[in-house]
Amino acid sequence: MKLAYVIQHEVNFFGFNSNFLKIMDEIDRKILDKIQSHFPLKRRPFKELASDLGVEEEEVLSRVQELSEKGYIRRISPILDSRELGFKGTLVAMKVPEQRLNSVVEVINGYREVSHNYKRDHEYNLWFTITAIDENRIDEIISEIKDRTDVEKAINLPSEKMYKIGVSFSIED
Amino acid sequence: MEELSDKEAEILKEMEDGIPLTRTPFEDAADSLDLPVDGVLGTLEKLLDEGKIRRFGASLAHRKIGKSANAMIVWNVPEEQVDDVGKEISKFDNVTHCYKRPRKKDWNYNLFSMVHGDSKSECEKIAEVISEKIDLDRYEIIYSTREFKKTGVKLPRNL
Numbered sequence: 370m371k372l373a374y375v376i377q378h379e380v381n382f383f384g385f386n387s388n389f390l391k392i393m394d395e396i397d398r399k400i401l402d403k404i405q406s407h408f409p410l411k412r413r414p415f416k417e418l419a420s421d422l423g424v425e426e427e428e429v430l431s432r433v434q435e436l437s438e439k440g441y442i443r444r445i446s447p448i449l450d451s452r453e454l455g456f457k458g459t460l461v462a463m464k465v466p467e468q469r470l471n472s473v474v475e476v477i478n479g480y481r482e483v484s485h486n487y488k489r490d491h492e493y494n495l496w497f498t499i500t501a502i503d504e505n506r507i508d509e510i511i512s513e514i515k516d517r518t519d520v521e522k523a524i525n526l527p528s529e530k531m532y533k534i535g536v537s538f539s540i541e542d
Numbered sequence: 543m544e545e546l547s548d549k550e551a552e553i554l555k556e557m558e559d560g561i562p563l564t565r566t567p568f569e570d571a572a573d574s575l576d577l578p579v580d581g582v583l584g585t586l587e588k589l590l591d592e593g594k595i596r597r598f599g600a601s602l603a604h605r606k607i608g609k610s611a612n613a614m615i616v617w618n619v620p621e622e623q624v625d626d627v628g629k630e631i632s633k634f635d636n637v638t639h640c641y642k643r644p645r646k647k648d649w650n651y652n653l654f655s656m657v658h659g660d661s662k663s664e665c666e667k668i669a670e671v672i673s674e675k676i677d678l679d680r681y682e683i684i685y686s687t688r689e690f691k692k693t694g695v696k697l698p699r700n701l
Binding site for chain 2: 401404405406407408410411412413414415416426430433434437440441442443444445446447448449450451453454455456458460462474477478481482483484485486487488489490491493495496497500501502506522524525526527528529530531532533534535
């Protein structure tokens with residue numbers, strides 16, 4: 370049992386695709402690991418990271434720029450705690466005719482309150498999240514979307530309780 | 543709950559799509575807001591302390607990193623067991639999010655877990671292991687097939 374557990378973890382740590390491993394070296398992985406959870410809130414954050422890693426500031430900065438250009442880093446930003454801020458969140462499932470998907474997506478993505486929008490392999494094929502100031506605004510957005518897209522089938526699934534949140538994969542091996 | 547001040551909201555909005563990747567990102571952001579950089583850094587620290595910012599850091603494209611299968615596993619759990627099962631499911635490393643949501647017309651699952659895996663078969667395996675652990679087999683795995691938007695939560699309108 371214990372051995373199986375260890376092996377499972379090895380697979381997770383090394384389970385990145387080969388393309389990723391090819392272009393990432395140990396320093397890249399260490400940088401990503403660090404800046405995922407704590408980007409230094411300092412005037413010269415890359416200098417701070419550089420001294421921890423024992424490399425030059427310029428090197429850390431250019432590696433981060435490259436990882437960002439290649440799309441591995443989406444952004445470095447503050448991640449809000451929407452519950453702590455008193456916002457309300459929901460997940461909406463919509464049943465959209467395949468040929469109308471793109472135009473419906475365009476309407477939905479236009480809302481700043483929509484943070485995620487995925488096509489999913491299900492009868493309800495479009496799933497998006499709304500985080501808004503209160504339930505009224507959520508209802509307003511959903512009915513606006515229905516009106517503007519002429520899609521009737523939408524299920525509003527507000528989050529009632531959160532048991533776990535947060536993505537942070539170990540990058541370092 | 544304390545609300546955000548105008549200045550705090552302004553700083554968060556300035557940075558929501560990412561700080562500039564320069565040697566002095568905070569100074570550059572502060573300059574465009576016409577605020578002193580120490581004030582901006584102090585505000586960010588304070589918001590972190592207060593828990594209004596969960597973390598300040600990089601968001602990675604997990605799909606690109608190789609976690610290519612993004613599965614939503616939805617569970618039909620007897621109401622009185624939801625809390626226990628939710629906590630149990632959350633213990634799994636591959637589960638990144640777990641929420642309780644209502645049952646609705648056309649929808650009979652009340653517990654949602656998000657799983658990132660290297661492949662569909664890995665996600666299926668994870669679902670089986672969880673199912674065995676929580677002793678419930680009424681679940682469905684719903685895979686994402688295309689990402690249309692993923693920006694992270696922004697401050698809502700009018701704030």
